[in-house]
Amino acid sequence: MAGVRLVGLTKRFREVIAVNNVNLEVKDREFLVLVGPSGCGKTTCLRMIAGLEEVTEGEIYIGDRLVNDVSPKDRDIAMVFQNYALYPHMSVYDNLAFGLRLRMLPPWWVRLLQRQQAREIAANIDRRVRETAHMLRLEELLHRKPKQLSGGQRQRVALGRAIVREPKVFLMDEPLSNLDAKLRVQTRAELIKLHRRLGITTIYVTHDQVEAMTMGDRIAVMRDGVIQQVDTPLGLYEHPRNRFVAEFIGSPQMNVLENVRVISQDGVPYLDAQAFRLKVPPRHREALAPYVNREVLFGIRPEDIYDRQLALIPATADNTVRAEVDVREPMGSTVILELLVGPYKLTASVDAASQAREAETMEVCFDLEKAHIFDPETEEAIV
Ligand SMILES: Nc1ncnc2c1ncn2[C@@H]1O[C@H](COP(=O)(O)OP(=O)(O)OP(=O)(O)O)[C@@H](O)[C@H]1O
Ligand SMILES: [Mg+2]
Secondary structure (H helix, E strand, O other): OOOEEEEEEEEEEOOEEEEEEEEEEEOOOOEEEEEOOOOOOHHHHHHHHHOOOOOOEEEEEEOOEEOOOOOHHHOOEEEEOOOOOOOOOOOHHHHHHHHHHHHHOOOHHHHHHOHHHHHHHHHHHHHHHHHHHHHOOOHHHOOOOHHHOOHHHHHHHHHHHHHOOOOOEEEEEOOOOOOOHHHHHHHHHHHHHHHHHHOOEEEEEEOOHHHHHHHOOEEEEEEOOEEEEEEOHHHHHHOOOEHHHHHHOOOOOOEEEEEEEEEEEOOEEEEEOOOOEEEOOHHHHHHHHHHOOOEEEEEEOHHHEEEHHHOOOOOOOOOEEEEEEEEEEEOOOEEEEEEEEOOEEEEEEEEOOOOOOOOOEEEEEEOHHHOEEEOOOOOEEOO
């Protein structure tokens, strides 16, 4: 078992900086999710760790070993790719066993001379293949060829090929991207269980924040080659360091209102959004003091906006506004409302019992304890 440590890791493709000075410590047995939009450098990062891409600058450690100059096959890593390919002419069993045979079995003429030893190795390979097949529920399918499998079954075989190697570290690059929504959720749960059982350090790449939130012990959010924040799912959700992370994590995404002015009235700061005015809760006042008479970005998550009739927080003149309901989308246990308030469009996720109707007005209240406020220039979080 081993952790992975990246120090100042950088990759340049001519003028493109794909990965920019990444420092990241993945703990032994941890499941770390690397998430970010398309093109932000996730795959490049994994490929450098696997040894498939040369490092421009920086260091990669697996356990305590610096592996920059270690060849991919000696890094004790197994990678599952975005576009995996199974050997089409081989059965599931042979797909699983192929890599092990290549690695473990000596050439045929040595095998002839050392029959007993070769037999033991073959038995060991067989045991590992069958254990992996059992774990991934592939036992019934071992004799089939890839074209006789469903997409999800093929995906499991691809995972199996990595698992059967019993590596120190798993690198997974969007391994569920070819699955339909339902199978994705199922396989996701299976992967988590598998990780619990095997405890192998895993770096899992996705651009899907829901996947990141549900799977990661910790999540590293990446943008333009730069790690923005590394934290637990809840840590990222509650304390995003900047606007990018705030909007990236959470669904529906956080509302961020621009041109909101901080004003002071009788020594108390308010957020003045022209159409409405909100009183800043006491614990945020100190941080906002330097912003009085300046503009900020006001962030509020859809689930922190309540239908006043059903609010779980006390509604007051200082946290309640009148809004027009533009769109109403029932989701089952909640209703998503697209609201118009003055020049702003807001998304709210309210209790399904809400009587709000399209084209009517309603009162909503903000849970300001949960508000996020960002500096408009740096977009860093103030509170
Ligand atoms: N071999 C290459 N030559 C030149 N540029 C490359 C090469 N590989 C990747 N890039 C560039 O590096 C950046 C990062 O690419 P990368 O594949 O790591 O992104 P990603 O985060 O995995 O995206 P996706 O979610 O779409 O898979 C992109 O701008 C990409 O165009
Ligand atoms: Mg990629």
